[in-house]
Amino acid sequence: MPTSPDRWSLESWFSGFGKPDYVDFKAALVRDIEAMKARTAALTSDTAVIAKTINDIEALSDRLGHLSAYLGCLSADDANDEAVKADEAWISKLEAESTKLMASLRSTLAAPSDEAFATMLADASLKDAEHAVRRLRYEGQHQMSAEMESLAADLNVNGLHAWGRLYDTLTGKMEFQMTFPDGHKEVVPMSRRRALMSEPDRKLREAAFHDGQKPWNDHSVTLAAALNGIAGTRHSLYGRRSIPHFLDTPLFDGAMSRKSLDAMLEAIHTHIELPRRALRKAAKLQGTTALHYFDLEAPQIAAPEEKPLDWDEACKTVDQAFSAAYPRLGAYFREMLANRWIEAQPRAGKRPGAFCTGSQFKHEERVYMTFHQTVHDMVTLAHEVGHAWHSCVLRPARSFASSYPMTLAETASNFGEMILLNGLMNDPGLTEATKAYLLDQEMLRAHAYLINIPMRYEFEKAFYTERAAGEVSVSRLSELMSEAQRQMYGDTLLPDGTDPMFWGYKMHFFISGISFYNFPYVFGYLLSQALFARFKVEGASFLPHYEAFLSMTGRATCEEVVKQTLGEDLTNPEFWATALKAMEPSLAAYEGIASPQP
Numbered sequence: 001m002p003t004s005p006d007r008w009s010l011e012s013w014f015s016g017f018g019k020p021d022y023v024d025f026k027a028a029l030v031r032d033i034e035a036m037k038a039r040t041a042a043l044t045s046d047t048a049v050i051a052k053t054i055n056d057i058e059a060l061s062d063r064l065g066h067l068s069a070y071l072g073c074l075s076a077d078d079a080n081d082e083a084v085k086a087d088e089a090w091i092s093k094l095e096a097e098s099t100k101l102m103a104s105l106r107s108t109l110a111a112p113s114d115e116a117f118a119t120m121l122a123d124a125s126l127k128d129a130e131h132a133v134r135r136l137r138y139e140g141q142h143q144m145s146a147e148m149e150s151l152a153a154d155l156n157v158n159g160l161h162a163w164g165r166l167y168d169t170l171t172g173k174m175e176f177q178m179t180f181p182d183g184h185k186e187v188v189p190m191s192r193r194r195a196l197m198s199e200p201d202r203k204l205r206e207a208a209f210h211d212g213q214k215p216w217n218d219h220s221v222t223l224a225a226a227l228n229g230i231a232g233t234r235h236s237l238y239g240r241r242s243i244p245h246f247l248d249t250p251l252f253d254g255a256m257s258r259k260s261l262d263a264m265l266e267a268i269h270t271h272i273e274l275p276r277r278a279l280r281k282a283a284k285l286q287g288t289t290a291l292h293y294f295d296l297e298a299p300q301i302a303a304p305e306e307k308p309l310d311w312d313e314a315c316k317t318v319d320q321a322f323s324a325a326y327p328r329l330g331a332y333f334r335e336m337l338a339n340r341w342i343e344a345q346p347r348a349g350k351r352p353g354a355f356c357t358g359s360q361f362k363h364e365e366r367v368y369m370t371f372h373q374t375v376h377d378m379v380t381l382a383h384e385v386g387h388a389w390h391s392c393v394l395r396p397a398r399s400f401a402s403s404y405p406m407t408l409a410e411t412a413s414n415f416g417e418m419i420l421l422n423g424l425m426n427d428p429g430l431t432e433a434t435k436a437y438l439l440d441q442e443m444l445r446a447h448a449y450l451i452n453i454p455m456r457y458e459f460e461k462a463f464y465t466e467r468a469a470g471e472v473s474v475s476r477l478s479e480l481m482s483e484a485q486r487q488m489y490g491d492t493l494l495p496d497g498t499d500p501m502f503w504g505y506k507m508h509f510f511i512s513g514i515s516f517y518n519f520p521y522v523f524g525y526l527l528s529q530a531l532f533a534r535f536k537v538e539g540a541s542f543l544p545h546y547e548a549f550l551s552m553t554g555r556a557t558c559e560e561v562v563k564q565t566l567g568e569d570l571t572n573p574e575f576w577a578t579a580l581k582a583m584e585p586s587l588a589a590y591e592g593i594a595s596p597q598p
């Protein structure tokens with residue numbers, strides 16, 4: 001066991017990297033995956049045999065996931081360990097084999113008649129896996145022949161994904177000549193632009209925005225070709241796979257319906273004045289009539305100077321907030337600490353970032369982060385422990401009943417975060433400065449999830465609609481982008497305050513592996529707002545519903561999970577409206593912060 005309390009232990013997973021138990025585990029896994037390949041290749045339509053195979057593939061994927069999580073932890077912990085890196089490369093090949101296994105399982109599941117499939121689902125060995133198996137069948141039914149899919153996969157390497165790589169290469173090398181407010185000139189890498197646009201000095205933000213626009217304009221033709229190529233390929237593939245609408249795949253990935261998406265957006269459009277009020281206040285705080293695009297991510301209230309928070313103190317604060325509001329979560333957090341399941345030590349060679357991972361095989365969770373003695377990092381801790389708690393609640397479930405979509409993934413983490421922040425806000429010892437800072441941060445988040453990300457969705461939807469009829473020009477892309485910004489921001493943006501080139505600047509539009517990388521985040525944000533609002537009203541009696549919700553996240557669609565465990569209807573705009581209105585008290589407090597006199 002490590003000696004420092006902010007170091008984790010992985011010894012309950014393997015006695016050590018390269019130790020005999022680790023080596024044996026690897027060898028057995030390779031052998032069993034090879035054997036399974038032969039079995040799935042020989043699968044017939046005998047549903048009893050298919051059911052047995054599903055169970056065995058599930059058990060294999062638990063073991064693969066266990067090893068993969070272990071290696072993920074080791075490589076984050078020491079990013080320079082070459083032996084670990086080599087095994088990570090090795091396991092990615094094994095994962096590719098497992099992906100092929102799943103693909104052939106999908107094809108097999110597409111074949112049986114509805115009656116035969118229903119009989120198979122009734123097999124006791126598939127209890128609680130029905131939702132996952134039904135999804136596999138749907139995917140199997142919406143793919144081309146094996147030969148065509150294989151051709152598409154090969155062509156995508158040089159087509160669809162090549163456009164994505166072109167974007168990464170082109171923008172990764174971008175830099176721009178910037179004239180700083182003090183007059184000095186400097187060549188700045190594009191990767192710094194976003195940080196510069198989050199600076200408190202407005203002149204600096206403005207310079208970074210205007211000077212940083214040049215490369216995007218210079219490369220706009222290439223960027224438009226990439227974006228058209230990506231969307232065009234998708235349209236072709238959807239057609240061939242009998243997927244009628246370009247939103248069907250992202251909705252399927254989110255396990256939600258179009259009706260829920262439309263209800264959510266309707267509520268946002270109806271109540272758009274709520275997040276806009278936060279932007280109006282931000283403009284007041286900086287002394288302008290409205291905001292420019294380069295003002296949107298800048299905090300209006302700086303973090304107050306505080307004495308560094310040590311690890312023990314942060315853990316104590318999180319524990320107190322959790323235990324007061326949600327004793328079972330508090331007890332779980334203490335158990336994590338006692339078991340050394342959290343890695344937080346600042347140390348050279350660690351990978352940046354934070355994540356929660358776990359093993360379905362060992363039924364244990366781990367949290368990885370680096371604690372730099374700030375309130376921000378304490379909030380990250382609460383966020384990741386929230387994720388871990390979700391996994392803990394799911395421990396009794398089989399793994400085919402415990403993988404949840406992106407739409408439901410952030411509910412538990414946001415819930416953990418909100419419990420901590422709520423605890424902090426109600427702490428009588430909290431200074432006014434810290435309170436104002438936390439409110440400003442909360443409003444920045446509300447703006448991102450309720451205005452900016454929905455704006456990206458509106459743009460992407462308009463673009464995909466037009467792309468179906470042919471290539472969309474640079475000027476039309478910029479027009480669609482400005483229209484989407486005007487629609488969402490209204491007059492909270494200055495008359496010249498839009499960013500028409502945002503379609504090129506935002507990397508998310510160019511991710512070749514996933515489209516509409518936007519609305520699932522809005523969904524997750526609003527759903528957790530709704531849950532927390534109910535928790536505030538109902539108190540402890542809400543928690544069993546919350547845990548029922550978490551435990552069902554891998555077993556049904558979002559609509560079914562929410563209906564059955566919370567009794568709410570996601571297809572009703574009223575549900576989403578209530579979630580939006582939950583921001584009202586914080587918004588009012590934010591508006592109450594004294595603005596500087598003009």
Ligand SMILES: [Zn+2]
Nearest residue numbers: 383387410413
């Ligand atoms: Zn998260």
